[in-house]
Amino acid sequence: MGQLQITLPDGSVKGFEAGVTGAEIAAAVSAGLAREALAVKVDGAVMDLNAPIPGDAPVEILTFEQPEGRQVFWHSSSHIMAQAVMELFPGAKLAIGPPIDEGWYYDFEVEKPFSPEDLEKIELKMQEIIDEDAVFRRETMNRSDAITHYREQKADYKVELLEDLEGDEVSLYYHSRFEDLCRGPHIPRTGLIKAFKLTSTSGAYWRGDEKRTMLQRIYGVSYPKKAMLDDYVKRLEEARKRDHRILGKQLELYTFSDSVGPGLVLWMPRGARMRNEIENFWREEHLRHGYELVYSPHIANLELWEQSGHTSFFTEDMFGTIDVEGRQYQLKPMNCPFHIAMYKSRLWSYRDLPLRWAELGTVYRYERGGVLHGLMRVRGLTQDDAHHFVVQEKMEEELGWLLNFCVHILRSFGFSDFDTYLSTRPDKAIGDVGDWRRAEAGLRQVLEKVGLAYDVDEGGGAFYGPKIDIKIKDALGRSWQCSTIQFDFSLPERFDLYYIASDGQQKRPFMIHRALLGAIERFFGVLIEYYAGNFPLWLAPVQVKVLPITDSINDYARQVVDRLKEHNIRAELDFRSEKVGAKIRDAELLKVPYMFIVGAREVEAETVSVRKHSAGDLGSKTIADALGLLEEEIRSKGLAAK
RNA sequence: GCCGGCGUAACUCAGUUGGUAGAGUAGCUGAUUUGUAAUCAGCCAGUCAGCGGUUCGAGUCCGCUCGCCGGCUCCA
Structure with missing residues (x-):
């Protein structure tokens, strides 16, 4: 038996017998750590506490303190819930049950959707399983054997998951009377869960695809201490007090009316004062930074939207057409075609570029009934829109400048904590794939130059080009896209835009579509929640x-x-x-x-x-x-x- | 759009097993003239979301529609 050199997070190196487990290392560090240990991170990979450490490595014992530890804890909780559901509803089929930001969910195919009473029964059953203090055990299986195994059980979703998996070997986890196909890892025993609560149910499409079966999802949270659950409940109550829909009513900022229609905001005087303040600041900053302000109408000839591609790529989001003297008009879902029409109204020299044209443009989008949400998701929205017309060689420079301007605007409202995404080519898109990849690379470079940390949102781009999005979280941690900076090489092509270059030749400009606050309505909602209604003096409706x-x-x-x-x-x-x-x-x-x-x-x-x-x-x-x-x-x- | 829940006065909510609506706040009127988070009294207030059905009788039960809430999906 050889020795293993284990490096602990404090930098110390300890020798252990080969075959040592995370649990044993935790016990060697302290009894307290052994008690709280949930899993172990070995050289970056999270493993079960009872798995032998494969070799010399840096090792960290994970507790509920670490995000990875919490994920393991919640994932195990989802298995316990799945067991409870399977025992109470024998015909149910398991889909997937991952941990999420706070808690977990599990999707089931069942005869009838779960009722609130069902949740109570499931909670009781879960408590029994937790009280068993059952041990989690991992076993591996050949993938094709696993497929046969689950096919016999008629576990269709597991079979489909297995068929899509890579590799020959898969793992199954067992505890109590339950087994599930699962990569793991899991906590050692069910008894570590000291408090939990099933929070809600909902329908959810298998693999998020609305053409496939609708499954029933149950959400839950769990903690290693009772006080932490109390704290969670308290946090939810606090968040409720920050909810822009509640504050909006209390502070008389805005309202909706059934007589007007869903998703159409009515700005009350106090909210309108704030909006006016926001817009004044916005206008001043834009004028100081090389923008011109423009205005455009609310409807336009349908042919304009055909040329821009909206009728083929954005129809689902548009209101129906309006018949005027036998010609079809379209209520605008975007402002860009108007700015493009303005661009085409005269000849431009390379000396005129970049053009930066901004407009607080109110657009209308058909959002399906179930998705409307206070001010955050509406049907009539005012974008703080702008379009830059840029010579192709200067595109990156312009994007870099713009990203800095964007951050400046957000910071002026007190936002410093936001999530940035690079959104790439969606399935439905216009333009050459090579152009897309080049544009994506350009955006990536700009992000890195400005030094903003970002994630990639695959397929999240607009139909005409990739984009950089900035999202801000609401009181409940749901994130909403505000700023968006979109690269566009397609519309200039479609509309045959050009400028006269220094050599006298016609050249094609690129465009940038951007909104910094995003939509005034949504931004206002985010602002209300961020400040919990305690607005900075410059914005307060009554100072x-x-x-x-x-x-x-x-x-x-x-x-x-x-x-x-x-x-x-x-x-x-x-x-x-x-x-x-x-x-x-x-x-x-x-x-x-x-x-x-x-x-x-x-x-x-x-x-x-x-x-x-x-x-x-x-x-x-x-x-x-x-x-x-x-x-x-x-x-x-x-x-x-x- | 899909799954589930909800919809009672301007607001927040009560309303037992079906017997035709109630509180607090706000509003109005009057009294009070007040020193750092609620002065008192009186009054007004509801097609119980809408439509249809069951019933002698529906806010309560059933169906449909609309709206809202939590998700799914989609996006600013």
């Missing part, structure tokens, strides 16, 4: 509420409001005959950033008593000082303080 203590102070209070308004501060007066406590409470609930409380003392000294939202009393200040404070905070967008 200051002036609260007179008695009616006799109303005149002075009105003067204060007027003075603030003269300085473009959005100020309101609360002159109801309520106690200050009530006025403060109402202002706090509306999340108004500042309250100026005025009574006899303030009239006397010509001051205001400043109270900051959720911070409290800041003491008395002269009106001029208070104004200075506000103006500085507005100017800095509150970013310096963060």
Whole structure:
């Protein structure tokens, strides 16, 4: 028996007998670690705790602290749930049951969808299995044997999975009375799960394909400590308070109406003030950075959309056509054909390029009923759209410049944490594959030059070109695409765009389609959730509420409001005959950033008593000082303080 | 579009086994004149999402439609 040299995460190297397992290494480190150990990472590969370590290697014991440890924990939980379902619903067929960001799901083919009562029964059965403290055991099998094995069990989905797998050997995991085809690894014993909860059910298509069977999915979460489940439930409640649909109603920012139609946003005055602020900032920044602003109509001759390719590649997302004097018109789902038509209205020289044309263009897209979601997914949306017309050689330079501008805009709203994706050629696309690959490589280079970490979204590109997307997460961790920067070599071709190069020849420009906020509606939704309604001062719909203590102070209070308004501060007066406590409470609930409380003392000294939202009393200040404070905070967008 | 859940006053919600609606908040009226998160009283308030069915009788049961919610799929 030889010796193994095991390197631990702290850098120390320890010798172990050959055949040592992760469990034994954990025990050698500490009893605490042995107790919490879920799996082991050997030279980057996650393995079962009871598997022999194959050779000298860096070894890390995984607990619930590590993301990989949690994934193993949740994956094992999904097996336990699958066992419970199979025992309670004998005819059920197993599909897949992976861990997800928080928890897991398992898809089943069953006669009837699961009811809430079914979930309770499944939970009880799961608890029994956990109480057995059953051991997880791995076995390998020849792939073709496994196919025969599962075919006998009529486990169609497992057979299909096996047929698609590479390699001759597959692994099965056993615990209690349950077995499942599974790569693993798994936690040592079911008893390690101290708290769990089945959170929801839903229909889910097999392999995400709506042409295939709809399976029934159950989602769940589990933890090694009861307190962690309590914490999860509390986090969900907190997230609910940040939900833009709830805050939107409470703060009277926007609404929907059945009489208007689903997915069509009605911006209430307070929301409209914020939108106006967002748009003003957006316009100023664009004008300062070499953009021109343009406007285009809401409908256009159908032939325009035929030429652009929208009728063949985007029909499913478009509203029906409108008949006008026997000619067909189309409500616009995008702004690009209009900007292209403007480009074609005259001749351009290479000296004119790049052109950067921006428009807050409201477009309409037919979204299927089931996908609408508050402000995040609507049918009428205003894109902060722009199109750059660029000479081909300058494309990368322009994209690099644009990516930096994009990050600058997002940061101005306080966003610093976002996920970036490179989206490549979809199945349905126009243009030459070689052009696509070159454009994708160009985008990749730009991302690396700017130094943004990114993931690749295979097949996620627009039909006319690859793109860089930036997504921001909502309160529940669902991520929404906001910024998008799209490379386009196709539409210039389709519309036969050209400019006159320095040699006097006609040359084809490339285009960039981009939206930085994405859609004002969605961006606003993300903004509400990000700030939980506690907006930075420059955006807040009401910036200051002036609260007179008695009616006799109303005149002075009105003067204060007027003075603030003269300085473009959005100020309101609360002159109801309520106690200050009530006025403060109402202002706090509306999340108004500042309250100026005025009574006899303030009239006397010509001051205001400043109270900051959720911070409290800041003491008395002269009106001029208070104004200075506000103006500085507005100017800095509150970013310096963060 | 698909699977499941839900839909009661402007808002948040009660409404037992079917016997024809109730609270708090908001609003209105009046009183109160208040010093850092709720002053008091009175009043108004609902085609119980819509349509159809079962029943002597439906907010409660059944069907369809619409909308919303959680997912699937799709995208800004």
